[in-house]
Amino acid sequence: xxxxxxxxxxxxxxxxxxxxxxxxxxxxxxxxxxxxxxxxxxxxxxxxxxxxxxxxxxxxxxxxxxxxxxxxxxxxxxxxxxxxxxxxxxxxxxxxxxxxxxxxxxxxxxxxxxxxxxxxxxxxxxxxxxxxxxxxxxxxxxxxxxxxxxxxxxxxxxxxxxxxxxxxxxxxxxxxxxxxxxxxxxxx
Numbered sequence: 001x002x003x004x005x006x007x008x009x010x011x012x013x014x015x016x017x018x019x020x021x022x023x024x025x026x027x028x029x030x031x032x033x034x035x036x037x038x039x040x041x042x043x044x045x046x047x048x049x050x051x052x053x054x055x056x057x058x059x060x061x062x063x064x065x066x067x068x069x070x071x072x073x074x075x076x077x078x079x080x081x082x083x084x085x086x087x088x089x090x091x092x093x094x095x096x097x098x099x100x101x102x103x104x105x106x107x108x109x110x111x112x113x114x115x116x117x118x119x120x121x122x123x124x125x126x127x128x129x130x131x132x133x134x135x136x137x138x139x140x141x142x143x144x145x146x147x148x149x150x151x152x153x154x155x156x157x158x159x160x161x162x163x164x165x166x167x168x169x170x171x172x173x174x175x176x177x178x179x180x181x182x183x184x185x186x187x188x
Contacts, residue, residue: 007130009066016122019115021069021081024062028070031077032062035105044144046165071106071119078115079106081123086137091164097173098135100127104150111146117153124154128176135175142168 010023024032035041036058037051063070067083082103086093102124106116127136138156140147148170156172163169 007066011126011130014069014122014126016118018073019078019119019122020072021119021122021126022072024064024068024070024080026061028077029058029060029062031070031107032080033058035080035107038108040108041105044141044147044167067100069119069123071115073110073115078110079104079119081119083123083127083136090139092139092160092162092169092171094137094159094171097159097171098137100131100134100136102136102138102174116146116150120150120154124174124176131176133176135173138170138172138174140170141165142170 013020013022033051033054036049036054039048042048063080063082069081070077071079071081083100084103086095086099086101088095102120104116104120110116124136127134138151138154140151142148142161151170151172154174156174158170158172160171161168162171
């Protein structure tokens, strides 16, 4: 199983044309709670989680683990990107396709501006540099048109569709053999 823990973490912040991907800090807690309590953000992820539960359970510094990036625009947190081990208990999992799964959440006010494409491209480029040749998988509901478009822009190839959680699911894979060439640079 691909394990990000041995990698030097956190990496230096990754700067794109408009964004910074960085390690989570205490100031990101409110945004992480908002992302997970949002009806819009969680529409295709099982629905929003209760805010009171999130207030109790989200740690002071959320997502402090290898593969968890906060996405920042002009100093404000607008989303998160996760590169996590694929859950073998998940319906439709295929570990032979790749052990690391890409996940992302962006606040609705950041939608439609290309930030998800820019940030995910930078995260995938970082992953390709850290673990050359390792594939990344992505699951999304086919009803999630935005996520389907993003998967195509990022270069994910469809492996299959299946039914789970009362909806048609899409499963694809991305390979670092064809890097995206993000305009990302490590901040000095």
